[in-house]
Amino acid sequence: MEELEFRIRRLTRKDIDAAQSLAQNVWGDQAKRDTGMNIAYPKRLRRMFEGYLHADPRGSFLATIEGKAIGASYGHKWGRVGWIGPIEVSTEYQKHGVGTLLAHATVDHLETVGCDTIGVETMGDSEGHVEFYRRIGFSVHSPTFFYEKRLESDPGLSGETILLPFTSYETILNRAKELSERISPGLDLSVEFWMSYVANLGRILVYQDPNDPEKLLGASVVYGRTMEGVDTHLLRLLIVDPDHDDQQRVANALLQDSEFLVRRMGGRRMFFSCPATATSVSLLAERGYRVIGNNVRMTRGAKYAERGEMQIISWAG
Numbered sequence: 001m002e003e004l005e006f007r008i009r010r011l012t013r014k015d016i017d018a019a020q021s022l023a024q025n026v027w028g029d030q031a032k033r034d035t036g037m038n039i040a041y042p043k044r045l046r047r048m049f050e051g052y053l054h055a056d057p058r059g060s061f062l063a064t065i066e067g068k069a070i071g072a073s074y075g076h077k078w079g080r081v082g083w084i085g086p087i088e089v090s091t092e093y094q095k096h097g098v099g100t101l102l103a104h105a106t107v108d109h110l111e112t113v114g115c116d117t118i119g120v121e122t123m124g125d126s127e128g129h130v131e132f133y134r135r136i137g138f139s140v141h142s143p144t145f146f147y148e149k150r151l152e153s154d155p156g157l158s159g160e161t162i163l164l165p166f167t168s169y170e171t172i173l174n175r176a177k178e179l180s181e182r183i184s185p186g187l188d189l190s191v192e193f194w195m196s197y198v199a200n201l202g203r204i205l206v207y208q209d210p211n212d213p214e215k216l217l218g219a220s221v222v223y224g225r226t227m228e229g230v231d232t233h234l235l236r237l238l239i240v241d242p243d244h245d246d247q248q249r250v251a252n253a254l255l256q257d258s259e260f261l262v263r264r265m266g267g268r269r270m271f272f273s274c275p276a277t278a279t280s281v282s283l284l285a286e287r288g289y290r291v292i293g294n295n296v297r298m299t300r301g302a303k304y305a306e307r308g309e310m311q312i313i314s315w316a317g
């Protein structure tokens with residue numbers, strides 16, 4: 001194999017244009033390989049990259065050859081849990097070790113900043129992808145599924161959640177941290193809540209305990225568009241108190257109101273990825289979601305498990 005002279009360095013705001021084009025080309029080529037068709041793959045929005053850098057200015061990496069961007073990877077720290085995604089290498093430079101070094105740089109960074117579990121979600125049906133992460137020390141954890149729903153008509157509001165105003169997002173951070181800790185020790189999702197408002201990525205819905213407004217029974221983060229010209233919106237996360245006695249009700253209300261928000265933001269489909277539980281499978285089928293793909297969650301380091309009947313917490317970038 002021909003030796004390539006590339007270098008890996010931290011990705012900065014100045015690299016966003018190059019990283020955007022790189023992502024568009026890599027995923028366009030991948031879609032062509034998967035379908036045999038030339039697909040005009042949409043551009044990931046600039047604010048997504050800005051959000052990553054906002055949350056962790058040192059967590060993203062770029063591979064270059066003579067200054068030209070040929071690969072990138074993005075690391076995310078959720079307390080003591082970290083994850084990598086996406087990771088992408090220009091088609092013409094794949095299989096020369098660039099992806100491996102990018103992944104190592106990202107893992108090293110996440111370990112240095114205190115993550116003891118590191119996760120990734122990749123194509124479960126691609127032995128090549130699973131093998132790629134296996135060689136970097138990851139092992140298969142569990143399958144996850146991509147769900148999508150076409151939002152034909154206005155679902156109406158459940159009346160059980162509130163849309164958190166921009167001015168008071170700080171009020172949720174400690175409560176989100178405390179709730180994540182109960183879902184998985186060491187997990188801290190407050191950065192996602194913070195990022196969605198500070199980097200203008202999405203909106204937050206809150207389900208409070210009717211008997212104790214200080215107590216959070218659940219919350220969701222609904223992103224606006226993540227790709228140019230695409231009317232499918234991402235439900236970034238949805239979490240429910242794992243000790244509550246009617247978790248299905250909380251999840252259902254958050255889903256319904258997230259769908260409402262997506263429609264109000266101009267979206268016509270909502271999608272997300274999550275593991276399968278008895279509740280998620282039945283609730284999502286009842287609400288008209290269909291499975292459009294599957295991934296596999298892989299981890300390295302400390303054991304990771306989530307408590308609760310339905311948590312939409314995805315490591316897919």
Ligand SMILES: CC(C)(COP(=O)(O)OP(=O)(O)OC[C@H]1O[C@@H](n2cnc3c(N)ncnc32)[C@H](O)[C@@H]1OP(=O)(O)O)[C@@H](O)C(=O)NCCC(=O)NCCS
Nearest residue numbers: 087088089094095096097098099100121122128129131132
């Ligand atoms: C996956 C990806 C990041 C790997 O980067 P890379 O620079 O090609 O990887 P490396 O050269 O370091 O490692 C190559 C090894 O990865 C595995 N691999 C990676 N992609 C593969 C593919 N599409 N088919 C088969 N094997 C693959 C193989 O084990 C390969 O080993 P080999 O060369 O002995 O066959 C790159 O192929 C890519 O950007 N793909 C498109 C986007 C993507 O799928 N990203 C990952 C999403 S989780």
